[in-house]
Amino acid sequence: MALVALLAQPESDLPSVIVIDEPEIGLHPYALEIIAALVKSASVHCTVVLATQSVGLVNHFAPEDIVTVTREKAQSKFERQNSATLAAWLEDYSMGDIWERNLIGGTPSR
Amino acid sequence: MTRLYVVCEGLTEVNFVTQLLKAHLEAPDPSLLTVGAPNLRGNYTYPQLKKFVKNLLGSPASLVAVTTMVDLFKIPGDYPGIADASNKAPFEGVQHLEHQCMEDIGDRRFFPHLQLHEFEALLLAGLTVLKEQHPNPPRRD
Numbered sequence: 001m002a003l004v005a006l007l008a009q010p011e012s013d014l015p016s017v018i019v020i021d022e023p024e025i026g027l028h029p030y031a032l033e034i035i036a037a038l039v040k041s042a043s044v045h046c047t048v049v050l051a052t053q054s055v056g057l058v059n060h061f062a063p064e065d066i067v068t069v070t071r072e073k074a075q076s077k078f079e080r081q082n083s084a085t086l087a088a089w090l091e092d093y094s095m096g097d098i099w100e101r102n103l104i105g106g107t108p109s110r
Numbered sequence: 111m112t113r114l115y116v117v118c119e120g121l122t123e124v125n126f127v128t129q130l131l132k133a134h135l136e137a138p139d140p141s142l143l144t145v146g147a148p149n150l151r152g153n154y155t156y157p158q159l160k161k162f163v164k165n166l167l168g169s170p171a172s173l174v175a176v177t178t179m180v181d182l183f184k185i186p187g188d189y190p191g192i193a194d195a196s197n198k199a200p201f202e203g204v205q206h207l208e209h210q211c212m213e214d215i216g217d218r219r220f221f222p223h224l225q226l227h228e229f230e231a232l233l234l235a236g237l238t239v240l241k242e243q244h245p246n247p248p249r250r251d
Contacts, residue, residue: 088164089165092158100151101149101151102148103148
């Protein structure tokens, strides 16, 4: 409910940035769909940053919405995804599937 | 920089590739080769495997090589050459299947590998490595 209240604020009350760490915790996949939709509508008026470990949540977003973080040589490498390079994969897989298949990073380095 | 993708059957193979094989293959010159371990995630059909490999190969000009690390006993029934593989000696059967698959995909950057004996069983042949990877095994008294 707190998430819904946060994201569904009127445009005039929204802050310029909202950061949520793992909004998926404790949520049913159906609720996740609602949260994803609210994130998308809030993001028209403000920047929303989500940190997630949920395949289900990632499935609701487009490649351009997703930045994977991979640990590489003691550094974090941030990579924004794009639908052009993933076009062949997107014919068969959702973004969550692609992530789970270890094709875009964002997985433990060991 | 060539990207080598080892198409893995599951997480055990992914861990083997990322934790051991990657370092071993990249060691001579990390600027020449980088190894990735895409995960098939278990049950697959041959057309799915084929598309997976083709997606990884990308355009004919890309600097990519692809191999597979899948168990023989789990290959799908529609794998090319499977009908004549069973009456061959084990290693010949595997070679036959690998060759048929290579012919079918028809790209010189693709080198299929089939694991004759289930990969998980081979882990038990390297107990020192197993101990390194699991320094604190659960005790069963």
